[in-house]
Amino acid sequence: MSTTDNASQTLFRMVSLRNPQLTETKPNNLSFIQRPKVAKGIFDEVIMNCPPNTSKIKAIEDFIEKREFKFTLFNSEKEFEDENYKYLLSIGRKITKREEITDQDWERTNYYYTQMMDSNKGLTREAISTLTRLWDNLIYQIITQKNFYVKEAICDILKAIHTGYAQNIEVNEEFIKINGEDPVKNSLNGKIVIPKELFLNEETAKETNGGTNDPRLSRVDQAQLRLNAQNNLTIQTAIHKKEELKKLDLELKSIQQDYFKEREEAYKKSYNNYAEQNKLKFQEQSLVSFEINKLIEAKASDEELQPLYDKLKKIEIIPHEFEYKKEIDLIVFNSKLSSESFDTLIGSFTNSEPSVFLNQKTVLKPENVLSREIQLAENIYQLDDSLKTIEDILVKIQDKIVNIEQIILDNTPLVQEQYINLEGATIPLRNSNKSMPLAYSATVxxxxxxxxxxxxxxxxxxxxxxxxxxxIADTDLGHFEEIYTNIQGKEQRMVFPPILVRKFRSIANFRVELIFSDSKEYYAQIDKLTSDDEKVGMLTPLYKESISSKRNNFGIKRVGIADYLKVVQSVHAYVPGLVSNIENVMASELRHKSSVARDYAEITDTTSKYQESEKLSDTSKTSRADMQTEIAKEIKKEQNITSNTRFSYNSGAYNFEMTGGYANNSAQQDSVRQAVMKSQEITEKAMEKVVSRVSEERVQKIIKEYTETNVHEFDNRGKVTETNNPEMAKPKHISGIYRWIDIKYKNQIYNYGKRTMFEFMVPEPARLHRLAFMVSKGQILTTPVDPRSARGELKMESGKEATRKLLEYWAKIYKVELTPLKESDVQHYPFVESFYNEGNCPVVQRNVKINDGYVAKSVKIDFSYWRKGSGSSSRINLDFSNGINKEFWFEEISGTITIDNLHLSDTFSLKNSGYNLGQIEYNMYFNLKINPNKLEAWQTENFNAIIKAYEEAYKKFQEEQIKLDEEQKKKEKEAKEKMSNFYRFMEQDVLKHNCIAYLLQDYLDTLGVPFTTGDRMENFQVLLDKDLDKYTALAKFMEQAFEWQIMDYTFYPYYWGKREQWQEMYVSNSVDPLFRSFLQAGLARIIVTVKPGFEDAVQFFMTTGKIWNGGEVPVIGDPLYMSIVDEMRAPVGKPQGKYWITKLPTTLTILQDKSTGLAVEQPLPIFPETDPANCENPSELESKSSFVSRDISLAIKIGKESTLPKN
Known part of the structure; x- marks a missing residue:
């Protein structure tokens, strides 16, 4: 059996777009090539002498136009071929193309840079001169874009010098941390950074005199502006006062705490001194009282007690008297309160007038500040007589805050969103109130x-x-400047926060300079601003000089090359996987196991079906069951991400932009790397899915109708025969290990085609097709406002932040009845104590319960008593459980005492004792404040009730929306069915029209030429002349040179279009989502590829505007396009980047260390790689098989029978 066949298949295809990336420079980072600080050249002098209000780029351009640079400029690439730059240029080109740098190259750059350094490792004068010339020429080429080759040559030389610098720089720990363990190699990736001080301007503007050209406001407009100003002033004044009072409240509470603490310490010290002075009298009094009590217990007669009573009367103890400074003292407040808070105190709680009392605090003379009055100039201001304690002031502050909140709520309009239903689409509607753009008002x-x-x-x-x-303001208190950033306008109005707070009483000069988000600048100049007038006027624009930069082929940009890539997969090797099963047989054991498989009528099975269908121009078709279909799923999830490198400078109306569209060898390598990483990511994701699916198949259970019994017998009772050693001949434990078999795949990216790409940026692509609607007709729905997201002071995010006034405001809107609540109360607690003791009275303890949810802040005690003895004074002792212990001496038999700073809640113990008391009657009046927890619970309860009412109102609003939508449903469906297919063709035709118009530039005179005449069939004819041939040649070229049918376009939202057209673009009656995006697009980005074979013709047309009608097309000497030509000539079908290995499990198993039973050279096939260096991870490659063929087999031993039952 042959094991050399290795079939491969295509997993997926993709497009890789080459785009350089914009990076950010950092100090001491060899990844960036920066100009040395000592290498400043002629353009730095230009910037230093740059006139005010002039762009730096404009100044450099003007300087270049006026001067000749023949004595310093590099005019051609040949000038770099001398001995000074020859080797540097060669090495720099290698770095750019990412070719291998030899040891000789490293030595040459090291030697060159060593010669540039002096004894202190600084640059020599000659080196500074060389680098200055190189950088000046680079900046010149960037500004003028005159010679692409010279610019590239300079960059290559700077890269070579940079490697020499990297070899001579001092290395420390921080340097290694930034550049890695091998900073010299990191220098090969260096990116050139242009000095920003030569390009970026500060915020400057050239003003123009408004004069009579400024638009004037009518009397009606001025009256409306003053009315708006007064309303805004009311709100801002209230908010400002609220913040002032809150600050005063916090500072007064701190002073109050300090006062209570100091008074308590002073009282203890005074009483201790008093007790020490009367120590002997107290002791004598105690002894006499003890004797009296002893005789009373013995039931002695009055005659026996009278001498002791007389003796007790003769012991006179002066009552303890304690006086402390008053709680309210303006002298103390003046020293402890901040300047703002002290002014707020005087302005709010005296008979002063704000117009008189402005910014007076700072440091006042002591004679001008008394305990309850203050003198300013000839005026004396006194505190309100009703304010006795700080607590009284705090109560008044809270009352004022509540009133101010009501003023804010009364004057703040509630902004509600409105919607209108148009042709089944619900569109937000803005109520455009009459506004006067750029009309301002300023009020004190x-x-x-x-x-x-x-x-x-x-x-x-x-x-x-x-x-x-x-x-900028000049006031009676000095010159002031304030900066504000990111001020958000609302509903066509821009409201500033309070300006120049506490910095004036009168303003002589007031100026506001504004920079909008669209870079437009305006200012307002007011010569005099007083409190009795509202200044109104129009903002004046700050005009700037504009930089004129005529651009050829405006709106079109060659964005590089699109590589059509595919990932091909082939089997690399079969390798052992994890252990799947282990069979253990002990020594001298005969074991058998049987497996039974049953199959019933009902079959339970788990199946998964994956399918990939791909249609290409060459009608190729591939499919794969184990991994390819998973790849197809993953590739759909991938996003097509492109990036553009663009260095832009923006200062007001000046715009300077550099975009790199040249795809050199470096960009190609980056593209390959990105494609490899992307493909690896996709295959890894797919591998994970395949692993998951295979794991489910391994545990699949199938039950059949018939019964199949498989018997496995393991006989380990015999001995090892091929040995004469008795010990070795004994049976041994045997373990049979089964392993899963995994497959390693080789994945390689191949380039099977390239295309030249052009980008078109089309503003308002659907200008002729947008539909406008009058929003005055139709049913308008008003959405309820969520209190948690309301604007400004109406916002109520949670119950904890909800004030009583806010709750009342929203409760009124949503018709919610708030639960009753008292924030303060008085609790009366009367009781009587009987002591009947002329001396020290015993301690009587009782429990007092404060009303639930409240805290007793202070207590007023009315008392009356009669004395037991004949002494002239008595003492009352009150001890509260929170540590407050008060002692009072009285000569009168009734009185009133007040105890502050109690902070008692729930149930507390009160200990009552005294001296020389018979019976005493108490009437305690506790001043209660609501417990914060109860207040928060009340706020949360009512907040939730309001939110619930809002949600019900919003639900009703949604129901009304649905009702309107259903009314339009039928019409919507009909429109969608009729127009859906037509929309796609319409989008493509209109976008193609825009692109062709960009290519022709003067398309109004080129397109739409009439070549027919006649308005009836009888007189209709075609004009046959030479213009027809030219016109048809243009049409054929435009229609055939580009792949219009596969163009890619992206719609940017309406806000990228003309502002005046925003509403018109936004309101659309198309319910098709794609076509609605087209109609609403403010800008469209269109990518069109050139058909293969038309690249030269398109480039010729882009350069000359002429169509090449035959023969070989001449290549125009465009340096950017020459690189594209070289790449387009490169053969396709070659591997790109290094291949990588992925491993997947199978359902196959093998018995470890046993024969496979297959007569082959190797148990399982393996396909060793001949070029492991070309692999991303060579350590994962397999060079030889892990499986070994063995001839060992099991046989039945003679004389040993099976223990299985015989049927």
Missing amino acids: GLGDSGSFVSFLFDTDEFDSIIVKAKV
Whole structure:
């Protein structure tokens, strides 16, 4: 049997597009070739002397036009063939083509660069001069694009010098980390980086005087702008005040905590001093009280107790008095509050006026600040008399925030999306309100802590973006500049955040400079801005000089070569796989096993069917059951990914762009590498699928109707005969190992065809076919607004962030009734204690429960008592379970005390004691604040109720949508059935029309020439002249030179088209999704390949505009096209890249170390490779078979009978 036949089959085909990749440079990275800092040349001088408001590229172009470069320029490639550059050019070309670099080449580049260095390893003057000339010439060629060969030669020389630099650079750990273990080889992949300082401009603009050319606003427009400005000012002022109050609230709470802590420490210190001063009297008082209590327990008479009472009266203890600084003290606030918060405090809680009190805080003189009043100039401002504690201020702050939130909600419109149903398609509809594009208004806003500027203007776009805005102002407090970025417009209006906050009282000069996302620039100039006026006007454009760069064949670009590749697979070797089964027979054992197979009428089986069908121009057809069909599935999942290398410079209206369309040998190697990697990825994915399918087949179970019994007998009772050693002759344990057999496949990519590709970029490809609709007719649906995604201050993402006012706002919209809630309350707790003790009273403990969900912040205690003894004062001790212990001395028999900073919740213990008390009556009034957890639970509960109501409203909205869609369903189906096939032809014809128009350039004068006359059959005739031949030759060439039937096109959305046409493009009555994309496309990218044999004719036409009508087509000396010609002449069908090996399991098994039973030279075939170096992974190759033929067999031993039962 022959084992040399190795059939191969094609797995799949693909197209590989060659496109260089744009990379990013990094310092000390040998992957990039950068100009040395000392090699600055003549163009750097040009940039240094560049006039203001002039593009750098424009300055270089002007310099090139005015100067002669014959003494420094390389005019041809021959100039590099002297002794200085000859070897460098040769080595550089090898690097570009990725050919092998010899040791001699490495030595030459190393020697050359060594000669360029001085003793300090810096560059010599001669080396600097050489490199400067090379880089100046490279920049010159990039700017002018005059000589492609000179540019390529310079790049090759720089690559060769770069390898010499790599061999002489100092290597350290960081350098190896960047460039790898072999940085010298990494230098072969170096990419040239052009100095960005020669191309990229800063943001500069040349202004023009608006003068009388600026459009003027009518009185009606000015009134509308002022109205819009006032409404926006109201909202911004409210938001600004809200933020100020929130900040003040946080800072006051911190001061309050510090005050409570300091007061507690001062009280303890004062009481300890008081106790120490009266220590002896307290001891004497305690002793007398002890004797009195002892006699009372012994039931002594009044005559015996009276002397002790008299003695007790004579012990006079002065009550403890404690005074501490007041909680509200403007002097303290002035030192601890921030400047903004102190101004907010004075502006909000005194009798001041914001217009008078602007930015006054900073550092005030002590004599001007008292405990509850402040003096500014001749004005004295006093705090509100109702504010006794910081807690009072905090309560007022929350009240103000609630009122401000209501103002914001009242003045913020709710933006709702609207939809209209057109021909079965639901299309978003924008309510285009009357706007005045570029009309601005500027107004001064007054907050409690200072002033700010409110600035807004209208746009002609619904969602415009300001990339950068710069504010320049001269105020009475100095010169200020502010930068704002990425400001998002809403509903044709651009609203700025508050500007110049607390930086002015009056503005002498105010200027705003704007840069839009489309690179357009405008400014607004206001000479004087006061608080009693709204400034309105029109934004003035900042005009820039434009760079004129006429481009030949505009809109068309040769994008390189498309390689048609296929992956061919063949068997490489059969190799042993994993263990499938092990049969163990012990020594002296006779064992048999039987397997029974039954087949009933019902058969349970698992089958999988895979099929691939491929139709080619040569009518070839392939199929494969184990792997190819899986490949077909995977290839459908692959995306056709292309990339373009483009270096672009964009500064305002200046655009400089470099695109590499030249597919040299380096690009070809990259393409091969990418194709190999892609094919490997696809085959690996397919292999995984095949492995999974084969695994299922191995565990397949089939039960048949008849019974088949297979008996296997293993007799290990005999001895080993061919030995005279008794020990060796004894039976041994035997294990028979079965192995799966795997197949290794060889996969190789082959190139079976090439095509030249052209790219066409067509704006508004369906301009003549777009359908426009008037959106004023039809039923409009308004979508409910999700509170979680609403705009601005109306947004309510979760229950935790929902304020009471927001909940009330949304509850009103969705008709939800909020559950009742008290955020604060007062809890009354009265009780009476009886002590009847003239001395120290015992401690009485009781449990007090605070209302559920609330926290007691403070308590006001009204008390009245009568004394047991005749002392002139009494003491009350109150000890709370959270560590607060208060002691009060009183001479009066009633009074009121207040205890702050309690923070008590749930049930707490209250210990009550005192001195010289008979009976005391308490009335405690706890000031309660809602527990944060309860408040959050309430917010979440009502938030969920609102969201549920929104979801119900949205569900109703969807039902209405479906109802309208169903009404159009019949019409939609008819339109789709009639037009679906026609749409595809229409798309291709229109796109071909655009491409041919691009190729002809002046197609208006070329296409549509009349060659017939007559309007009736009687007078109809064809004009036969020489123009007809020219016209038909043009038609034949255009229709036949390109493969129009397989052109590839991609539609870009409407926003790439003209802005004024966006709505017209977006609204389409076509329900066919592909044709709708065509109609709505703002830009189309079309890739067309040239038919084989027409490459030279097409290139000739692209260069001259003439059609070659016969004979051999001359090749135009286009350096880019010459490379394509060489590649197109290369034979096809050759392998590309290295092949790779994949391994797949089979359902076959083999007994290890046993004969295969097949009379062949090798047990299983193997096909050794003769060129292992061409394999991606040579270690996976098999050079010899792992299977060995053996002549050992099992035979029945004489005298040994089977133990099987005999029938």
